[in-house]
Amino acid sequence: MTYALTPMHLEPILSMAALARTPDEKIPELITQIISRPGNANLYMNQFQLFSIFGNKSFALDMQSLALQEGTIYRIEGSKSPSIRLLALMAPGDATDNAPLDYLIENTDIQLDLLYLIPGQPLPAALPEHDVMIVAAGESGKNRAVLQTLDPLIECWPRPVLNPAKYILNCSRDNVYQKLKDLPGLTIPPTRRVSRQALVALSNEHEAPHAPYTVRPLDSQAGYGLAKIDSAAALAAYLTASNAQEFYTSQFIDYRSKDGLYRKVRIALIDGAPYVSHLAISEHWIVHYGSARMSEHAERRQEEAQFMRDFDTGFAQRHRNALRRVSERLKLDYVVIDCAETMGGDLLIFEADNRGWVHATDPVERYPYKQATMQKLFAAFRAMLLSAMQATNSTAPQ
Template sequence: MPLIDQTLPALSDTLVPPIVRGTADLTSFAYQGNDHDALMQRIETSTAPNPALARQAAQTYDAAIALQLGFRRAEGLNLQDTALDASPLWRVGGAPQGAPRDALRLLALVGPGDLMTNTPLDFLTNHLNVRLDLLYLLPDRPLPASIPDHDAAFFALGEADPATLARLRRLFAAWPRPVLNDPSFLPALERDTLSRSLAGIASIASPTAVATSRAALQAHLDTGCPIQGFDTPTGPYPCLIRPIGSHAGAGLSRVTNPAELANYLRFCFDRQFFLTAFHDYQGADGLYRKSRVGFIDRQPFLCHMAISQHWMVHYLNADMTESAAKRAEEAAAMAEFDHGFARRHQAAFAALHERLGFDFYSIDCAETPDGRLLVFEADAAAIIHLMDPPNLFPYKQPQMRKVFAAFEAMLRRRAAAPRAAAA
């Protein structure tokens, strides 16, 4: 183990980190229509039992989240740096359900970054009898001398550069408590890597995806030369283009000819991109359907299904709240999932698990007209939540409670297993 982590932290039964509201609490509050001022008031009036200095640090940590929720990402990340200078350890507030002595103690190893950097575990644990502590791994800084003792540790970074990945692997192997989500599989989530690994599997439609540069795209436009590695039966168009490192559709566009590609590059200033062959998955009724399937110990759960007239489907832009018919279809999909969708794609799921050995991850996917599973992406840090208003989405309450219960059951199984079996 390198000098930076030569000594693992001591485990303390008495150490209490600053208590924060956290990402799930503040995101849910914003999702209900509350603005930045209301978020700040919620943070400032927190009743968490923090001492004075810890209270100030906790408010700084939560304010960094609030700024990002208000689309002030740079300010939020700067404030996050200030909070992490004060402490690398945080406890997500909210009393666990049930008797506190029965609460499972979960430590999540996370990294600095925006709201999509880490698995947002508090969207699950806030509904469970689980105490969640967050330990930030800060570049070029050792772990703290002492951390709260815990029943299990969850490696929650959704992506990592080579140096961070090597550090995560060493910590995963040496950690003194049972561990979940082996970070060794993180490179397999990259769009181009995942596309190549799934190519040729009969049950899966895996559109060709490559990482490329602005220079390579410009050379293609100037000379007509092929884009290296982007070999598709129909040529390079139509294709999807997005900046490497972007999430949630940011910078994503469909281009159908060189002129559209040139126009995209004219207004996008990134240097590195992913290109993905566009696979038309429009249904016979003209609508597009995209599902988020979460896997907990390889068991699949439908977490949402969005239905849209546009090929770029996101739950928030699919007008699900405005359409009773769409909600009824989603409710039926959830009710029938175990005996329908999951059974139809059992072979595809098994192929995914062979390549992605995480304990907890999700995919965004659809069904092709010929019955294959169309995999858009796999993610260890996607949000799985219960934020939708129950008056409009009553069917989500039992479905997501089932997901949360499965997650807690997995944690308790892993916590009870010997360390050697958990690694």
């Protein structure tokens, strides 16, 4: 299979990273700017980006559908004189369905083009010229059809390929458990995929075997639909409130620190090396950076700042062997893991995939310590792209 790579002049669409910085009062002005730009495809895709950020998911997806009827290749607004041209293979869907790469390349010399893959449709006859390609589609039930068709398409790809689809497919919660469960120094909750019928049967029992455990709908993200089950009655109530047909169940592991708070760390493994993205601290066992209200707690931000400063000699050093083995098992060039430490000092893994939100959009006046840490992470991502380019150039026929 051969591919025609062509230099393309593409009118860029707005970056989600830039949109995330936009204050609410500037939205009308931004919409006016979007409407004034040429091209229906970009108009629709810009609206998808905008309403994904500002909370109208249904309308955003409608706009994306209209955009993809017009075209499947889009360029993210960024460097006008790029040193690296990156092509990302995307799946249709909302902001959680693909790796949010525009946050990683913001204010760099990397040009990011997005190629959306439509199930049942061939690749375009002409593809944008690029230096490196990365599979950005994340593992999920709705993306599986796209991912399963990718590897035959990219066997003869004319440029280096990062994050092959066959490894992304291993990032389902149950597969990650199977991949990592026997690693020394690491704890990962036993996780299995179950049907609604199986959970209904459990809810009819007098006792709840294996409780406490957690349950969540199959493709849910950001804690949506996640609950801790302590009894058969609690499971029955959960199922009454959910219309999902398939779920993941996991053993609940209490990872509270001595002060009673829960701490969850987000790490990007880039070319096998760990880079911290955030430390979230919360009273609740479901820890997400937003719900942890870090902005309201100066002492938690101070702890996060110290954690980031000491990460290489602290957390990353304590768990260096476990993190290295995780990278070796998952075989992804870029993967984001959410993790913590158990009371016994093990690395506790919650999930691992390519879609975790890694960014530098928190207000600098409240989080001044984050910028240097995130720039280090972004530089590592750029270095990974350069390394892939140079490895290909060194093996090219002279």
